[in-house]
Amino acid sequence: MSKIKLIILLFFVWFQYTNGQEDFPVLTEIVTDNAALFRESETLELREKLKAYETETTHQIVVLTINSLENNTVENYALKVFENNELGQKEADNGLLILIAKNDRKFRIEVGYGLEPIITDAFASRIIRETMTPEFKKGDFYKGVDLATSEIIKLIDDPKYREEFANLNEEGSEMPLWGKIIIGFILLIFLGLFIGAGGTLFYKGYKQLINLFRGLITGKVSIVSFPFFLFFSIITVAFSLPFIIMPLIFGAVFINIGMNNNQIGDPFMFIENASFLNIANLIIFVVVLFIAIPLIIVFLTRSNKNHEPFKLSILKSDKSFMSKNFSSSGSSSSYSSSGSGYSSSSSSSSFSGGGGSSGGGGSSGSW
Numbered sequence: 089m090s091k092i093k094l095i096i097l098l099f100f101v102w103f104q105y106t107n108g109q110e111d112f113p114v115l116t117e118i119v120t121d122n123a124a125l126f127r128e129s130e131t132l133e134l135r136e137k138l139k140a141y142e143t144e145t146t147h148q149i150v151v152l153t154i155n156s157l158e159n160n161t162v163e164n165y166a167l168k169v170f171e172n173n174e175l176g177q178k179e180a181d182n183g184l185l186i187l188i189a190k191n192d193r194k195f196r197i198e199v200g201y202g203l204e205p206i207i208t209d210a211f212a213s214r215i216i217r218e219t220m221t222p223e224f225k226k227g228d229f230y231k232g233v234d235l236a237t238s239e240i241i242k243l244i245d246d247p248k249y250r251e252e253f254a255n256l257n258e259e260g261s262e263m264p265l266w267g268k269i270i271i272g273f274i275l276l277i278f279l280g281l282f283i284g285a286g287g288t289l290f291y292k293g294y295k296q297l298i299n300l301f302r303g304l305i306t307g308k309v310s311i312v313s314f315p316f317f318l319f320f321s322i323i324t325v326a327f328s329l330p331f332i333i334m335p336l337i338f339g340a341v342f343i344n345i346g347m348n349n350n351q352i353g354d355p356f357m358f359i360e361n362a363s364f365l366n367i368a369n370l371i372i373f374v375v376v377l378f379i380a381i382p383l384i385i386v387f388l389t390r391s392n393k394n395h396e397p398f399k400l401s402i403l404k405s406d407k408s409f410m411s412k413n414f415s416s417s418g419s420s421s422s423y424s425s426s427g428s429g430y431s432s433s434s435s436s437s438s439f440s441g442g443g444g445s446s447g448g449g450g451s452s453g454s455w
C-alpha cells in the first residue's frame with residue numbers, strides 16, 4: 089500500500105513539474121528564425137549586421153521569430169525570453185529583443201533597463217507603428233526588421249537624431265486647437281455629471297450621518313442601534329467620495345497635460361506615489377470626516393433645535409425620529425420594532441547573453 093502511495097505521489101510531482109514549466113527558447117544566435125520568416129541569406133545578413141554592432145558597442149540587439157506564443161501574452165513571452173537569456177551586458181543592461189510570433193500575428197520590442205532612457209516606450213511604439221507594421225502587412229518581415237534595427241541603432245548612437253525623432257513624435261501626436269476644445273467640453277460635461285451625482289449622494293448620506301449623531305446625543309437613537317446605522321451611513325458617504333475625488337484628479341491631470349506640452353500624466357501613478365496616502369493619515373481622515381465634523385455640526389446647530397437637552401438612551405430609540413430620518417431615506421436597512429434590531433442583505437553556440445535584464449519597457453504590435 090505504501091509503494092502505491094509513493095508511486096502516485098511521484099507521478100503527481102512529475103505531472104505538476106512537466107505541466108508547470110514554461111518552454112522558452114534558449115538563444116545561441118543573435119538572430120534566431122524559428123518561424124522561417126526570413127530567407128537564409130537574409131538571416132545571415134541580419135546576424136552580421138547585429139553581431140558587428142555588438143562587437144563595436146557591446147549593445148545586443150537580438151531577433152527571435154517563433155511560430156506561436158502558446159497561450160502567453162507577447163509581453164510576458166518577450167520578457168521571459170529576455171530574462172532567461174540575460175540579454176545585454178550585466179552592468180549596462182544594454183540588451184534589446186525583437187520578438188515576432190508568426191501564427192499570433194503579434195510582435196514586440198523588449199528593451200533592457202540600460203536602454204530604456206534611449207529607446208523609450210514612445211520611440212518603440214513609433215518604430216512598430218510606422219516602420220515594422222506596414223512591412224509586416226506586406227509580408228516583408230526581413231525589411232521590417234532590418235529597417236527597425238537600423239532605426240534603433242541610429243537612435244542609440246546619435247543624440248541629435250534622437251532629439252529630431254522626439255520632436256517628430258510630439259508633432260505627430262499634437263492635437264489641433266479645435267480638437268482640444270471639443271474634448272475639453274465633453275470632459276467638463278462628463279466630470280460635471282460625475283461630481284453632481286457624487287455630490288448629491290454625499291449630501292444625502294452626510295445629512296443622515298449628522299441626524300444620527302443628533303439623535304444619539306438627544307436620546308432618540310439608542311446606543312445599541314447607533315453603531316449599525318453609523319456603519320451604513322459611513323458606507324453611503326464613502327461610496328460617494330470616488331465620484332467626487334477621481335474626476336477632480338483626472339481633471340487636474342488633463343490640465344497639467346495642457347500646461348506641460350502634452351506630456352501625458354498617469355492619475356493612478358499619482359495616487360500610488362502620493363506620500364500622504366498611508367494608514368495613519370487614512371485613519372485620521374476617517375475619524376475627522378465621519379465623527380469629529382458631524383459632532384461639531386450637531387453641537388453648533390443645537391440652538392436651532394429648540395435647545396434639546398443632552399440625553400443618552402441605551403436600548404430604546406424614538407420610532408418617529410428613526411422613521412423620518414432613516415426608513416424613508418432610500419437606505420436598504422430596516423429597523424426592528426424593538427428599537428435595537430437591524431437587518432440587511434537554434435544549434436550554434438556563437439551567441440549568448442551577457443547577464444542583462446529588462447524591466448518590461450518597450451512596445452507591442454500586431455499586423
